[in-house]
Amino acid sequence: MATRRGVHPAVHHSGLREARRRAASAVTIPRNVDNAVLEIAGREVKLTNLRKVFWADLGVTKADLLQYYADVTPVLLPHVRDRAMVMRRYPNGATGEAFFMKRAPSPRPDWIEICEIEHDSGNVIGFPIVQDVASLLWLVNLGCIDLNQWYARCDDVDRPDYLHFDLDPGTATFTQVLETALIVHEALRGLGMPDYVKTTGSKGLHVYVPIVRGPTQKDVWTAAKTIALQLARAHPRLMTAEYKVARRPASRVLLDYNQNAWGRTLASVYSVRPHPRACVSTPVTWDEVTRGVAIEDFRIDNVRERITRLGDLWAPVAHDRGRRFDFARLAS
């Protein structure tokens, strides 16, 4: 069981692709050992089971997953920084059993920042926060395939930075999801709400409206519910906002407004998902939605190239400057 220490500058594999990859992150995950200790900005990150296969059909290992996250760190971090993180751990890979974990496990490095959130029950949960590459790799090493951060930053956990529409196909087709997204987009445009869309990497799409921080999570939930119910009423053959499964009509896209409730999370942008093809939750343009995209278009093997080409299409969602919609204008 070899252990390596430090990031190795030596070039073992030459070629443009390797060079570009290293340039992107400056962190290289060792490939020919099971365990390693990386030193990143003076912090030691212990990585384990690096050769464990996480996607058997694809031959994708835990090291591949860690390398992906190291490479996308610059575009990913602004979206998750300062937010409590819910972990969903897949210790046995994408097809293995998974479990949720909220409390940051111990032992852990003392540089893992914790967000303590008190619940109405009186429970206080200490969630980890992903602030940098080191904490990101620590979290992924736990077996987290996707990242599920809170909508609100830790300094004010009841005032989110966005509202969203979670579009779930259920028994509907993905073409219907695309159609629904365009209608949601039009409706939001009418409300003066700039919005951003991404694939979930699983089945559906996420549409986010970044907002000026102020309204509570309940306010945001209420607004999303109102809009979802109106849309479903206007397009009853395409959409539903019925929360109860048994009462939900078949072949309709679910506008899952309840996902805007306090304490809930969604897979973050650039999260890999436990999908058979290792798909990634990927920002797309409204033009791409119009022309038609597929979940499987965006995967762990090709999203980095897309980011190199297009940058972060969701950057406005991650910065105060881009969080433009003010709820005061909604008081109609």
Place this chain on the structure above:
DNA sequence: GTGGACA
């Protein structure tokens, strides 16, 4: 994925 409780 990993530490703690048991046998």
Place this chain on the structure above:
DNA sequence: TGTCCACAACGCGGA
């Protein structure tokens, strides 16, 4: 030493 086990918990609305 090996095996088993835990690892989350909010809030809506219908009953």
Place this chain on the structure above:
DNA sequence: TCCGCG
């Protein structure tokens, strides 16, 4: 107040 739901 309990349950289904995600």
